[in-house]
Amino acid sequence: MFDLIIKGGWILTVDDNYTEYRNGYIAIKDGVIQEVGEELRENTEAKEFIDASGKIVLPGLINTHTHAAMTLLRGYGSDNPLKVWLEKYIWPVEGKFVSYDFVRDGSYIACYEMVRNGVTTFVDMYFYENAVADSVLESGMRAVLCTGILDFPTPGTKSPEEGIEKTKDFIREYRDNPYIYPCVGPHAPYTCSPKTLEMAMRVAIDYDTLFHIHVSETQNEVEEIKSRYGNTPVKYLKEIGVLNDRVLAAHMVHPTEEEIDILSEYGVKVAHCPESNLKLASGVAPVPKMLNRGITVGIGTDGTASNDDLDVIGEISTAAKLHKGVNLNPTVLNAKQAIAMATREGAKAIRLHDKIGTIEKGKFADIILVDVNQPHLQPLFDPYTQIVYSGKGLDVDTVIVSGKVLMKNKVVLSVNKEKSISIAKNWYKTYKEML
Ligand SMILES: [Zn+2]
Known part of the structure; x- marks a missing residue:
């Protein structure tokens, strides 16, 4: 029983051989990647599934x-x-x-x-x-x-x-x-x-x-x-x-x-x-x-x-x-x-290559999904060139750190957007009063 399975995405592992899985899956348990591959076995169980179809999956x-x-x-x-x-x-x-x-x-x-x-x-x-x-x-x-x-x-x-x-x-x-x-x-x-x-x-x-x-x-x-x-x-x-x-x-x-x-x-x-x-x-x-x-x-x-x-x-x-x-x-x-x-x-x-940086078995499950089903990202000839030359940070759809979902459907769950904006505005007021 896994904690989380991401399935159906175009996975770019960014390992030394740039291994890709066109319709792959990643199985995660205890915050760590347990399996990465092309075909998920039938009846594999997990507490949560993320459907990545139509998305590019990358290391965080x-x-x-x-x-x-x-x-x-x-x-x-x-x-x-x-x-x-x-x-x-x-x-x-x-x-x-x-x-x-x-x-x-x-x-x-x-x-x-x-x-x-x-x-x-x-x-x-x-x-x-x-x-x-x-x-x-x-x-x-x-x-x-x-x-x-x-x-x-x-x-x-x-x-x-x-x-x-x-x-x-x-x-x-x-x-x-x-x-x-x-x-x-x-x-x-x-x-x-x-x-x-x-x-x-x-x-x-x-x-x-x-x-x-x-x-x-x-x-x-x-x-x-x-x-x-x-x-x-x-x-x-x-x-x-x-x-x-x-x-x-x-x-x-x-x-x-x-x-x-x-x-x-x-x-x-x-x-x-x-x-x-x-x-x-x-x-x-x-x-x-x-x-x-x-x-x-x-x-x-x-x-x-x-x-x-x-x-x-x-x-x-x-x-x-x-x-x-x-x-x-x-x-x-x-x-x-x-x-x-x-x-x-x-x-x-940063000397953390045994822990993060690629989608490989044994590494922390720090993973992002990029939403390429958008007019500015189609047609999709090559996922690398598309992200680098046509993509933006705001095209990221899902963010996972140690198997925990921090953003889903472009909504950040762990940090509050409105609070971030009001903090910035409040500091601006403080500067104006004191400078
Ligand atoms: Zn600096």
């Missing part, structure tokens, strides 16, 4: 880099240079308003938006990560969470040492939780001293976690690291000994050829955030080159103040087209690779 999408609570700053200070955007808009508001309540509220809205768009796991770096964890647990999603560690005081934390201590406490509190994967999050090479980065890596190794950091996001950063330390960012990180296969580097827009080789050699993973890089005019990451060197690249939306949404299907669509245009080559980053970036490769990037 993975957003490998965001700042969830920044939904409360969506659209603020747009169309400014990165430095002005951060110094004049984002940092002052964060300094004034970011609190446990702000982060819990902003993350709540982010969880609504991500579930609605088919995201089942995300990586977050922000402040008050316990507040993010509370919203994640309420939503039924999965998340990899870290407190941003910086050399200057941040909301809730006075020093990098305190940031490190909070990180350790957070890891100890959540490390056995199957939905929350705590990690270590030094913000960036230009906001953390070598000492802070070394301390952070020590914790990541001691507690066996991911080490999440922004690297080589802008040309400015590259110049600043060069003038401070005499090296470009990746070489500098290698030199101080904080480069290894637990590093998930967000952005990686400006690595040199030599640095791409170093990333490959050290097994560093990359969270590619094309829309944020475009909106902030940071540049275009050399993703096809990185993929050619065997580097694992996941997709990230970054925060909604620089994107401005949390739509992973939209993000891979941008990525797939962007690199074709920049390389004058329509064969780079094909639709299958783009889908893998949002699923299987994303799971590798």
